[in-house]
């Protein structure tokens with residue numbers, strides 16, 4: 001008998017046995033779905049690739065190809081997009097302690113002096129602002145579902161861009177808060193688990209949860225979400241992320257920002273996006289598909305990516321940002337000398 005066929009063949013199996021069988025099939029498929037989540041939780045993100053040398057050729061260091069990047073920007077306006085965790089700050093166990101260094105802050109401030117610069121993060125804006133503390137930046141929090149212009153506008157930012165405020169998932173706020181409370185309750189007995197409210201999305205952290213408890217955790221999370229079909233589950237670096245099912249992500253957020261920065265000719269912009277996680281791939285893909293600008297993946301290991309270039313870790317991100325600001329400063333000075 002084909003599993004799940006309907007109506008049940010009465011001659012072959014009694015109704016009671018059929019129900020038992022269906023229950024078993026249902027359990028089995030739940031276990032399969034949970035175990036595929038479990039497998040994915042065990043992997044890093046995005047998926048690691050084993051062969052190294054070809055990857056480095058396809059995604060060379062943005063530092064070694066710095067001249068190529070600046071050459072492509074000739075006659076164009078560079079716009080800088082920066083992910084936060086794992087890009088500007090190293091990954092740490094406690095999400096509340098993911099501070100960026102003073103020298104990284106100075107490097108970000110340096111690029112923002114010359115180029116429109118945005119932080120694009122899964123965090124809520126208030127939280128990421130408490131880490132970054134730079135008023136001259138655009139912020140796209142909650143995976144791009146909360147976009148805000150700078151509170152202190154550098155001269156090169158057009159006035160209309162300053163007032164940007166866009167929140168495409170507003171109607172989901174009550175639901176997100178309800179699910180946040182349910183998840184707090186459901187996971188309170190799982191040692192090391194932390195639920196973070198990122199305003200328009202939620203994070204369930206399992207970095208500090210013993211691996212033997214991961215399957216229990218994913219079951220709890222999925223049991224809560226079963227009653228909320230308008231929310232979906234994705235995964236980042238040792239974190240389960242819950243967000244509205246709307247067609248919005250970091251890629252859409254950067255498209256929105258590019259279109260609303262107030263430049264006359266959108267085609268004359270060269271966006272540079274630097275990020276380390278799966279959610280950043282949406283932004284890399286937008287740039288790749290539009291053949292506009294460059295994605296830079298931050299990773300020590302080869303990973304499947306839509307980024308063009310790579311950087312190994314936040315300290316290299318800092319070097320890249322410092323170099324970009326220096327390059328602009330010197331090229332402006334040279335122009336003045338002419």
Ligand SMILES: O=P(O)(O)OC[C@H]1O[C@H](O[C@H]2O[C@H](CO)[C@@H](O)[C@H](O)[C@H]2O)[C@H](O)[C@@H](O)[C@@H]1O
Nearest residue numbers: 084085091092093095098121122203207237239
């Ligand atoms: O888009 P991002 O800025 O990269 O935000 C993605 C998630 O980042 C944070 O979690 C990650 O960093 C933590 C601190 O280093 C680390 O403990 C955790 O394991 C990582 O997944 C943030 O806490 C999450 O809410 C974001 O979704």
